[in-house]
Amino acid sequence: MKRILVSIIALSMVFSSCTKKEEADLIVKNGIVYTVDEAFSVAESFVVKDGKIVAIGTNKEISKKYKSDKNLDAKGQAIYPGFIDAHAHFYGYGKGLNQVDLRGTKSYDEVIERLIEYTKTNTEGWIYGMGWDQNDWPKQEYPDKQSLDNLFATQPVVLTRIDGHAVLVNTAVLNYSGIKHTTKVNGGQILKSKGLMTGVLIDNAINLIKTPPETDEDIARALLAAQDNCFSVGLTTVSDAGLTKRIIETIDRMQKDNELKIKIYAMVDGSDKKSVEYYLNDGPYESERLTVRAIKIYLDGALGSRGALLHQHYSDAPGKKGNMITSKHDLESMARRAALANFQLNTHCIGDSANSIALNVYGRIGDIENRRWRIEHAQILLEKDLEKFKQSQIIPSVQPTHATSDRTWAKDRLGEIRLKNAYNYKKLLNARGMIALGTDFPIEDINPLYTFYSAVARKDVNMTPAGGFQPEDALTREEALRGMTIWAAYANFEESKKGSIEVGKAADFVILSNDIMQGDINAVLKTKVKNTYINGQKVY
Numbered sequence: 001m002k003r004i005l006v007s008i009i010a011l012s013m014v015f016s017s018c019t020k021k022e023e024a025d026l027i028v029k030n031g032i033v034y035t036v037d038e039a040f041s042v043a044e045s046f047v048v049k050d051g052k053i054v055a056i057g058t059n060k061e062i063s064k065k066y067k068s069d070k071n072l073d074a075k076g077q078a079i080y081p082g083f084i085d086a087h088a089h090f091y092g093y094g095k096g097l098n099q100v101d102l103r104g105t106k107s108y109d110e111v112i113e114r115l116i117e118y119t120k121t122n123t124e125g126w127i128y129g130m131g132w133d134q135n136d137w138p139k140q141e142y143p144d145k146q147s148l149d150n151l152f153a154t155q156p157v158v159l160t161r162i163d164g165h166a167v168l169v170n171t172a173v174l175n176y177s178g179i180k181h182t183t184k185v186n187g188g189q190i191l192k193s194k195g196l197m198t199g200v201l202i203d204n205a206i207n208l209i210k211t212p213p214e215t216d217e218d219i220a221r222a223l224l225a226a227q228d229n230c231f232s233v234g235l236t237t238v239s240d241a242g243l244t245k246r247i248i249e250t251i252d253r254m255q256k257d258n259e260l261k262i263k264i265y266a267m268v269d270g271s272d273k274k275s276v277e278y279y280l281n282d283g284p285y286e287s288e289r290l291t292v293r294a295i296k297i298y299l300d301g302a303l304g305s306r307g308a309l310l311h312q313h314y315s316d317a318p319g320k321k322g323n324m325i326t327s328k329h330d331l332e333s334m335a336r337r338a339a340l341a342n343f344q345l346n347t348h349c350i351g352d353s354a355n356s357i358a359l360n361v362y363g364r365i366g367d368i369e370n371r372r373w374r375i376e377h378a379q380i381l382l383e384k385d386l387e388k389f390k391q392s393q394i395i396p397s398v399q400p401t402h403a404t405s406d407r408t409w410a411k412d413r414l415g416e417i418r419l420k421n422a423y424n425y426k427k428l429l430n431a432r433g434m435i436a437l438g439t440d441f442p443i444e445d446i447n448p449l450y451t452f453y454s455a456v457a458r459k460d461v462n463m464t465p466a467g468g469f470q471p472e473d474a475l476t477r478e479e480a481l482r483g484m485t486i487w488a489a490y491a492n493f494e495e496s497k498k499g500s501i502e503v504g505k506a507a508d509f510v511i512l513s514n515d516i517m518q519g520d521i522n523a524v525l526k527t528k529v530k531n532t533y534i535n536g537q538k539v540y
């Protein structure tokens with residue numbers, strides 16, 4: 001009897017080890033799962049345990065091996081790795097959500113109207129606004145502070161241009177900051193008319209503005225507001241192109257408290273000396289949701305405000321070649337320090353001259369492939385400089401929506417011939433073998449699907465121009481998707497943790513209402529994010 005019992009137990013153990021399914025935290029099934037692995041394979045189902053992907057396969061394969069109390073039936077919808085924005089201003093965007101939104105204003109009068117509306121409910125304190133663009137106004141000229149002074153004699157007003165490279169302030173701010181018409185500034189301008197300040201400050205002159213310090217609550221509010229909107233468009237990681245130590249530490253603390261769930265790749269703001277010193281001495285920092293191992297430097301300004309550094313004069317401003325924000329010498333010494341400290345250097349270069357300088361400096365430092373150094377924007381390039389992206393294996397980090405937003409006035413600034421050498425994403429991809437895609441939000445909309453659409457269709461959200469802008473520089477859908485997932489992860493040294501739906505990686509993924517890899521490309525504009533998951537947890 002005893003023997004029989006033992007053998008029954010033994011038999012049942014053998015039996016159960018054959019059929020016993022592994023317990024998982026979440027099983028996703030019936031999806032069109034774009035894994036974005038090396039082979040760009042498509043699966044039906046995957047399994048999540050402890051925030052990571054543990055298996056991928058067909059519905060049948062997965063259901064045979066795994067069970068879970070939580071099952072997600074995707075009902076044939078398309079699933080992608082969580083989107084990564086390779087270059088944005090996450091914190092700045094969050095701050096902007098609490099400011100007067102000046103985007104889309106059709107005249108300076110409309111700017112004033114929106115300020116009046118805002119001050120009906122915000123009667124005290126500093127007024128911040130963001131997003132004006134004189135290129136959208138009937139008179140495409142910089143505004144003057146006179147109307148602001150008439151309305152706000154003592155209340156300080158700071159209004160940032162859409163590209164962040166020009167700011168309009170009133171006299172109250174100039175006085176508070178001690179900015180005078182005689183103040184000197186390198187790599188920037190204090191605009192004047194008949195010897196008097198107009199209130200417009202460009203590039204380095206913006207750093208002269210003094211504002212009251214932010215409170216911890218201000219910072220937390222901005223970060224959380226930005227996070228909510230990012231989740232609603234499927235972003236699971238954002239690379240912030242320029243943060244100070246204080247903001248980075250707040251992000252780290254809020255992530256560890258599980259208040260902030262979004263993942264951040266923080267580039268240290270190169271213009272903030274204290275932050276740079278701290279991180280270069282301390283070395284790279286990495287937690288589960290945060291990586292700090294890059295320095296962001298501005299070499300020049302932006303094209304819209306004619307701050308981009310060009311080899312030849314602006315087509316619409318003879319005698320002007322733009323602003324050099326960081327000298328060649330300073331860039332090179334920062335590059336050497338960053339290399340020693342094992343930090344990535346990400347240099348903002350819009351103009352062809354800025355790009356030439358950075359490419360040469362990078363070339364002199366060497367071993368750029370392993371350092372994964374990047375050029376942010378890489379917007380206007382001499383043809384011969386494209387080759388240097390290949391030689392030195394420099395990662396181009398570009399924003400496809402810039403091409404479709406800028407194209408009309410970019411032609412005024414550059415003329416037809418130089419425009420041909422601008423926004424050359426396909427050529428950059430061919431040179432380097434990869435390209436990281438972002439938006440530079442809040443300059444552009446935060447939606448990564450607009451990035452995808454612009455990159456592939458080379459059209460803006462109004463589906464113009466009809467044939468696409470310089471369509472020879474369009475990316476394929478696969479290239480665009482890689483650019484906003486795995487290549488963006490690579491550009492952040494994070495490709496072993498995220499960027500694709502593969503075993504061992506974080507379960508960051510999005511479910512879309514429509515498959516953007518197939519069908520009419522214009523349908524991408526109407527596509528909605530159904531759900532966003534981070535580490536297997538639904539966050540939207």
Ligand SMILES: [Zn+2]
Pocket residue numbers: 087088089241440
């Ligand atoms: Zn930027």
